[in-house]
Amino acid sequence: MVKAKATRVLYWFRTDLRITDSPALKAALEIKDIDAFYPVWCWDPNYIYGHKVGLNRWSFLLESMSSLSDELTALNSKQKLHVVRGPPEKVLPIMWKSWGITHIVFEKDSNAYAKVRDEQIFKLAEEHGVQVVDVHGRHLYDPMQVVKVHGNKPTMTLHQWQTVSMRM
Numbered sequence: 377m378v379k380a381k382a383t384r385v386l387y388w389f390r391t392d393l394r395i396t397d398s399p400a401l402k403a404a405l406e407i408k409d410i411d412a413f414y415p416v417w418c419w420d421p422n423y424i425y426g427h428k429v430g431l432n433r434w435s436f437l438l439e440s441m442s443s444l445s446d447e448l449t450a451l452n453s454k455q456k457l458h459v460v461r462g463p464p465e466k467v468l469p470i471m472w473k474s475w476g477i478t479h480i481v482f483e484k485d486s487n488a489y490a491k492v493r494d495e496q497i498f499k500l501a502e503e504h505g506v507q508v509v510d511v512h513g514r515h516l517y518d519p520m521q522v523v524k525v526h527g528n529k530p531t532m533t534l535h536q537w538q539t540v541s542m543r544m
Contacts, residue, residue, distance in 0.1 A: 382411035384475060388468070388482040389417045389457070390490075392513060393440045395447050400511035404481035407509075414475060415448055417441060418468070419461040423489060465496045472504050480506055483513035486520055517541055 387404045395401060404413070445457035460467045471477060480501060485494070494510070501508045512518040522540050523530055531537040 381478060382476070383407060383409050383479065384412040384414070384477050385410055385479045385481060386414045386416055386468070386471060386475070386477045388464070388480060389415060389444065390482055391485060392483050393417070393444045395444065395451070398483070399513050400481055400483040400509075403509055403511045404479075407479055407481075412475070413455075414458060414471070414477070415444075415455070416458045416460060416468075416471065417444075418464045419459060420464055420493075421461070422463055422493075464493060465500060468497065469500050469504055472501075472506050477506055479509060481509040481511070484510045484518065484520075486518075517544055 385404055385407055387401060392398055392400070441457060441459060448455045448457055460471070468480065472480070480497070485491075498508055512521075521544065522537070525543055526536065526540045531540055
């Protein structure tokens with residue numbers, strides 16, 4: 377009898393560094409028969425260093441990452457947040473291979489940079505045999521669905537958004 381491949385999940389924290397009230401994290405933890413779970417945050421130089429931010433914002437980010445790691449360890453003493461530095465399209469495939477990852481889960485992001493990056497991640501994951509689970513999260517409605525329902529045009533006023541959201 378052939379044993380099924382162990383399910384090994386990499387959860388990619390991106391814009392939402394919470395462990396409560398996270399639809400994407402919930403979806404990751406609901407994957408059947410998880411053998412290993414790796415929470416990861418990528419210090420992406422293309423994004424991080426491409427935005428001018430003040431000291432307070434950097435401090436908040438670092439404190440949030442430290443707090444997240446502490447929260448993960450409080451839930452499981454062997455768990456921590458893995459922070460890696462490099463473009464996700466470079467570092468994620470290395471982790472997939474070395475950790476035997478079968479699934480990557482993350483929250484959808486609708487900004488332009490994320491769309492391009494995520495297209496690359498989907499392609500690379502397919503090449504590596506890694507299943508991608510991307511979950512709508514921090515917005516009330518999925519921004520891409522709002523645009524689709526509005527005839528592939530962005531809503532420009534509150535009234536337009538309300539009209540579209542009522543149809544959804």
